[in-house]
Amino acid sequence: MSRPAAPEALTEPTERAGRGWTAALSLANGAIWVGWYGPLQILLALQAAELAPPGTAKESVLAWVTGAGAVVSMVANPLFGALSDRTASRFGRRTPWILAGVLGGAGALVLLAGAGTVVGMALGWCLVQLTLNAAFAAITAAVPDRVPHGQRGAVGGWLGAAQILGVVAGTGLATVAGGVVAGYLACAGFTVLGALPYVLLHRDPALPAGRRPALRLRALLAGFRISPRRHPDLAWAWLTRFLINLGNALALLYLLYYLRDVLHRPDADGGVLVLTAVNAVTLLGTVVIGGFWSDRVGRRQPFVLWAGVIMTVATGLLAGWQTWPGALCAAALLGVGFGVFTSVDFALMTQVLPAAADRGKDLGVINIANALPQVAAPVLAAPIVQHLGGYRVLYGVAAAIGLLGALLVRRIRGVA
Template identity: 30%
Template structure:
């Protein structure tokens, strides 16, 4: 590799950049990945957390919780497979446009098309089928986009670039729900708008980051060893990898369980009418977004300076646990606002340090997209797992939403403790 900025020499290519090769912070990579994350995650959550439950309620109000759980379960299975397979194929891609660009552009186009299809269907089987195909295309953006940080950012800059990525991710995480809430009375229009926003994700990221060609990279012959390395969950030297995966998944699930059922919590537990639901979805999402942005801007750089990833993640888990427990005290609307503020602060810290932690537990950086795609299940998978957890709790509790809050608090604390057991990272 002759240049950290171009990755142009492939004879000694290793899939990473060293500190000595990259003296300046690669801001374009941060902007590209942050903007790309904003434009896939925001529309996804606008649909998944707000418009999907609203569409299901229109079609089958009597079985809405069960159907949302069915959609989430099916999507989780497909997303898991797509992350691994597409990540592995991305690592092996050789083209004039690079390894990641073809996938994120194809994923953007396909995601847009499938959201339009999802909007048009009205039967439960068609909803499930179109939602699952959408997950395949969505994960064609997710795994390759994250791998760009491993490919083209030196370790000493990863906290800073992770913060820039987190800035876009956080706005998408909560801003998507704010936008989605504005379409509660016109659900179909909202879903189409979200599809059009997703369409911009890959092309804009590709234009900004300008990935170099990968045609000259050494090609790998298909062997059993190559298949295991590129398409199977890591086995060797992977203890820290799985602690990070499951720890972060538990923390994220604690918040997404509430976000996925936020509309039903506000209507059936907080007892708000449609106008009140729309008002509080906007207030809570805005609080989550603002507090998370404040923390995401600074936490990655602070993590670099104190040379610790685990402590910030544990602090974030503790803050999330306190926040999600608040509505268990009373069903007064103000408790959801406190939840939004505390959980937002915690998740801001979490998102900012998240990608830096991911990169430091990789068993093999040459398989970055595949392994980061698996680790990203802690984020995208929890978006799907959260509603399943919430639906299970509500079902077991006989329709009561109360127990979602203490259970999610325990999940977040457990996730923070798992991260503390990671040995490779300080």
Template identity: 35%
Template sequence: MIHTQTRTDLQSSEEGAPERNIRLTGQQVGKWFIAKYIAALIGIYLALVTPASVTIALRVGQIDPEGKAGSFALVSAVGAGAALISNPIFGALSDRSTSRWGQRRPFLIVGFACGALALLAIGFAPSILWVAVGWAAAQCAFNAALAAIMSVLPERVPVALRGRVSGFMGMTGQMGVVGGTFLIQLVGTSGASMFIWPTVVGALMVLPFALTLREVPKARVERVKETARTVLSSFWINPLKHPDFGFAWFGRFFAWIALYLLTTYKTYFLIDHLGYTTATVAPVLTLAMFVLALAIAVSSIGGGWLSDRIGRRKPFVIAASLLFVIAMVIVAMSTTVEMFLIGMVIAGLGNGLYLGVDLALIAEVLPDSGTAAGKGMGVFNLSSTIPQTVAPVLAPALLLINADGTSGNYTSLYLIAAGLAFAGAVLIQFIRGTR
């Protein structure tokens, strides 16, 4: 039987949020709970990342074949802006929800359903304007679902299991990319089917978790009246008041800028620095992304499991950042494709190790994790979404450093990326709330 959450429950200091939720709902967090949780995350990423990486570009090319590059940049920018704003706002709104269906489940189900409808509309969109509107709506909706489901980690998963769960969470994005690409190859790229099938499969993966998640409704007396100030507060957690959260946020921010500098400019690096052409670079890119994904999966799962076994998080995050430093130096000095691929493998190991542990780490230093996990995880997610915008703007200036030609200095670009990753590792050492 599920009881209404009381103020005494919320303010209890003798038990953490996971233990309190287990007591109130009677729902244990075991292997089936975790399996359904990870499957639901993969389902959301399958529906969201497939358009971002494949089908939006194809749809733009079908509508505007002559100006597809500029149109795709416009659509991508609109979608990125929508994602940036919506994730922390919906996270905070789910914290304050008093729905009888729970705090997270309505945002998960309705968010996914609205995202699916928006993608279907893109499949029939007659112009680039409507593709952009549809993609913004899809980003808002799916990020509502993501904000809700990410809150489950600090709220429901006990500390002893967080490393393992975080490790599996770290590979869900890659699984979404691989699964989505495979589906598109099966169903083809004509019509709306390339948008429909990833969402259908994604929905089938989300529903088992969404329908079986037990939640404690929040008492209506605790409802916060929404104002412009409360909405704006969704984007801010004071790093001076919560220094551990601040160090974790900026550590991830620097690490992710370094990652996006690598992945965003890898194609141009191969063409300008290693002599490939637009006609010959595709097989190398495919191989590079495959080894990157494989390395991420291996180190994410292994690192998360090992961090639970030894009960420490910080050494893994620091080691991950240092691995990325090594990878950037190797890529910067690459004169052959073999050196480049070695750098990509090491980057994948570092990225996976970081993904496998940093969510567990932040769950342990998250301010007000018992009452405002949605807001906290939403603000933390900005540390990886903002770099997607910053890196493409920063990179052209970095390429000009000591450049002696029109192609830019990729050595300086990746050495600076190495410096940013190292700065992230240094910041993590200052965290005091977890080992």
């Protein structure tokens, strides 16, 4: 008797993803980054300066708020990834969570706009992280669900391009909207509108109810334990991503304050927008090309390694050449390095996943390597800036951490 075919949702994809699907998923991904980075680049820093109690440094308030949000993100991403793995909706496993996440995220941004205290600001940002991570976990998992290995570098490149365009758009909306409240509302609206084409026009492969894992809390929690001994490539890939992202987070966390307090730029908000735009141009020049090139040669490690080295050089410029031209050069180099890293590292990660049935959960665990640096960066950065040598030491530490992460990619054995 022949064995029944596995549901499409649980098979390894072989057909190439279409351009329309890739474009819609990329737009949805970019919309989520608008919801994250309008606040992270501009709005939260301005709110922290307004709401900081007398005698409390704005840097400490910003560090506390972003750190709390990152903790929520670190838990929410794998949790919602696991829930999407088990979703048997006729609309697929991922689409319902994308829709619920962006609607919830937009509502949370509106609540954050009205925060009048530091506690209210922190709660609002934590809710933004909770909801948008539900959507992001589903979008990330849709790639290994629908894209074959040989196309993942390219698709990762388009997702990366959408990500940086989302960062630019979020920063731009936050800068030109006309105030903190208007900035939050603009980001909320864009987040919803950008996700609608994917939600309305594309549906994911459905998981038949008979194949749906039981939603038992103990089994769900146990599934988050992934043994580094059994899956060493996944562990090294996770550590590589964590360290490179930590170096990048340390470089970007206090960018507004760096321009204002070290370089004494008269329009620090505008300076952040200029640097973000320069970064975006160079990133867009490498993110898709890097992914296509990696697919063509069939290798991932060299691209991740040299991308990390370039980012290390860029962060070192912020430490050693503290001028506006130095900041511009650093932004350009960071874009080159992070563009290649974004697309190729994503493809590498999808190739070390243990099981098709748990793609959402496993990628959620991997995405902790994106969220945890947002927790660790404020903890490291605030005392360095305030007590241990200032911004020069901060960027030197960031460069060293990023370089270590780049070198560790060589420990991965199963992906060239």
